[in-house]
Amino acid sequence: MLSRGLPHGAVPKLERPGPLRERVYEALLELITTRALRPGQHLVESELAGQLGVSRQPVREALQRLNTEGWVDLRPAQGAFVHEPTEEEADQLLTVRTLLEAEAARLAAAGTDAAGIAALEELCAKGERAVLDDDVDGAVAANAEFHAKIMELAGNAVLSELAAQVGRRVRWYYTPVARQRGKQSWIEHRELIAAITAGDEHGATAVMRAHTEHTRRTYHDRERS
Amino acid sequence: MLSRGLPHGAVPKLERPGPLRERVYEALLELITTRALRPGQHLVESELAGQLGVSRQPVREALQRLNTEGWVDLRPAQGAFVHEPTEEEADQLLTVRTLLEAEAARLAAAGTDAAGIAALEELCAKGERAVLDDDVDGAVAANAEFHAKIMELAGNAVLSELAAQVGRRVRWYYTPVARQRGKQSWIEHRELIAAITAGDEHGATAVMRAHTEHTRRTYHDRERS
DNA sequence: GATGGGTAAACTGTAGACAATAACCAATCC
DNA sequence: GGATTGGTTATTGTCTACAGTTTACCCATC
Numbered sequence: 001m002l003s004r005g006l007p008h009g010a011v012p013k014l015e016r017p018g019p020l021r022e023r024v025y026e027a028l029l030e031l032i033t034t035r036a037l038r039p040g041q042h043l044v045e046s047e048l049a050g051q052l053g054v055s056r057q058p059v060r061e062a063l064q065r066l067n068t069e070g071w072v073d074l075r076p077a078q079g080a081f082v083h084e085p086t087e088e089e090a091d092q093l094l095t096v097r098t099l100l101e102a103e104a105a106r107l108a109a110a111g112t113d114a115a116g117i118a119a120l121e122e123l124c125a126k127g128e129r130a131v132l133d134d135d136v137d138g139a140v141a142a143n144a145e146f147h148a149k150i151m152e153l154a155g156n157a158v159l160s161e162l163a164a165q166v167g168r169r170v171r172w173y174y175t176p177v178a179r180q181r182g183k184q185s186w187i188e189h190r191e192l193i194a195a196i197t198a199g200d201e202h203g204a205t206a207v208m209r210a211h212t213e214h215t216r217r218t219y220h221d222r223e224r225s
Numbered sequence: 226m227l228s229r230g231l232p233h234g235a236v237p238k239l240e241r242p243g244p245l246r247e248r249v250y251e252a253l254l255e256l257i258t259t260r261a262l263r264p265g266q267h268l269v270e271s272e273l274a275g276q277l278g279v280s281r282q283p284v285r286e287a288l289q290r291l292n293t294e295g296w297v298d299l300r301p302a303q304g305a306f307v308h309e310p311t312e313e314e315a316d317q318l319l320t321v322r323t324l325l326e327a328e329a330a331r332l333a334a335a336g337t338d339a340a341g342i343a344a345l346e347e348l349c350a351k352g353e354r355a356v357l358d359d360d361v362d363g364a365v366a367a368n369a370e371f372h373a374k375i376m377e378l379a380g381n382a383v384l385s386e387l388a389a390q391v392g393r394r395v396r397w398y399y400t401p402v403a404r405q406r407g408k409q410s411w412i413e414h415r416e417l418i419a420a421i422t423a424g425d426e427h428g429a430t431a432v433m434r435a436h437t438e439h440t441r442r443t444y445h446d447r448e449r450s
Numbered sequence: 451g452a453t454g455g456g457t458a459a460a461c462t463g464t465a466g467a468c469a470a471t472a473a474c475c476a477a478t479c480c
Numbered sequence: 481g482g483a484t485t486g487g488t489t490a491t492t493g494t495c496t497a498c499a500g501t502t503t504a505c506c507c508a509t510c
Contacts, residue, residue, distance in 0.1 A: 019301055019493070044461070055495045064286050068293045076244055077462060077501055092383040099328050158317040162387065244463070269491070280465045302471050302492060
């Protein structure tokens with residue numbers, strides 16, 4: 001043990017690269033969610049490997065993981081293709097998200113404390129500011145943070161992880177929509193906070209249900225691009 | 226295109242072995258769920274590869290997948306360890322399963338037809354027979370089939386896949402318990418069928434909730450082995 | 451002109467080899 | 481005597497090479 005410890009900020013916490021497959025995974029996920037890689041596109045291992053400056057192996061492992069999480073379809077002896085969302089699947093995914101988020105809201109309402117509520121208030125304010133400033137990316141980010149915070153307050157790690165995965169995919173499907181209903185979304189967030197503050201489990205569930213339901217309707221009413 | 230199609234049974238559907246990683250994955254999952262590989266055990270790639278008669282690569286890919294699905298923990302530069310369930314995690318997992326199954330029951334109640342109900346009846350009868358015969362494995366299998374059938378009737382593929390994963394893990398955690406409450410379980414199944422037949426969404430949800438809740442209680446009341 | 455076969459290219463699936471990292475153990479120094 | 485340092489071994493992380501499949505294209509044939 002070091003005699004007296006180190007002043008806390010002294011060590012610059014040298015970033016370790018971590019496993020390559022992780023970074024490849026994140027890079028590919030980024031490329032998919034930003035639509036730099038289009039749905040249906042054939043992902044050739046050697047190409048990706050070349051572009052990322054690594055060998056095929058880490059790419060393969062990243063693709064495997066993306067496959068299990070539903071981002072790419074892995075057809076045997078043929079390779080990886082970016083998953084193509086169907087209308088039906090988007091709907092089902094949203095249903096599941098509703099379910100998970102509603103449960104999280106319920107658990108949060110049942111068990112949270114003042115500190116948690118304060119954190120929600122802060123994130124909500126942040127999001128509202130972003131909307132006022134027409135900062136779309138900021139609003140989207142704040143939205144994700146808000147929902148993640150509710151998950152955290154729910155205190156169920158399994159639920160949280162599932163919701164994170166489903167949430168990312170929903171966001172991918174619905175990105176065109178997200179921009180349209182930024183403002184309304186934050187009004188609903190305020191309602192949710194109120195219900196959680198009041199410890200109103202039933203109310204929190206209902207608000208979250210309605211919240212997601214609005215998203216679904218916006219999606220189905222949208223113009224085809 | 227073939228001129229008139231083929232009689233359905235004509236093609237013997239020549240079985241291809243399929244990717245090795247799949248078979249390795251299934252083999253390892255089997256070993257884990259049957260507890261041939263104990264929680265916390267260090268899985269050495271080269272050992273597994275040797276025992277299964279393949280090279281390390283397919284083993285690695287299988288381990289990656291098992292990792293994302295929560296069966297093994299993959300500590301960087303150290304290897305794979307069979308996941309060790311904690312009390313808390315078991316509880317959270319069961320909560321999530323309750324949620325998913327209840328929703329499935331609701332959807333099934335809302336949308337199924339006579340054929341679906343008949344199928345449930347049949348599976349239920351099969352399970353009851355197995356219980357009467359003290360055929361524990363048969364009862365467990367029938368149980369899984371029953372729940373899978375409800376998922377199918379719910380008609381939500383995303384929900385179904387999630388529930389399948391969560392369900393397998395729950396079954397892993399709770400196997401010691403499953404044997405204790407085989408009989409009661411099938412009584413509750415009958416109630417569930419009644420609710421679904423009546424198209425009673427609320428009732429179906431409630432029954433499924435209670436069903437899982439009983440499992441949870443049995444688990445927490447159990448003797449430590 | 452359409453159809454069938456055959457060939458070639460590209461890509462994936464698997465295996466084996468090398469480099470890097472972390473745990474383990476013994477020897478050494480305070 | 482205890483802690484630390486250096487070496488050692490086992491295991492993972494990554495790369496390269498090869499074999500097996502699938503796909504696409506071209507040419508010959510009807």
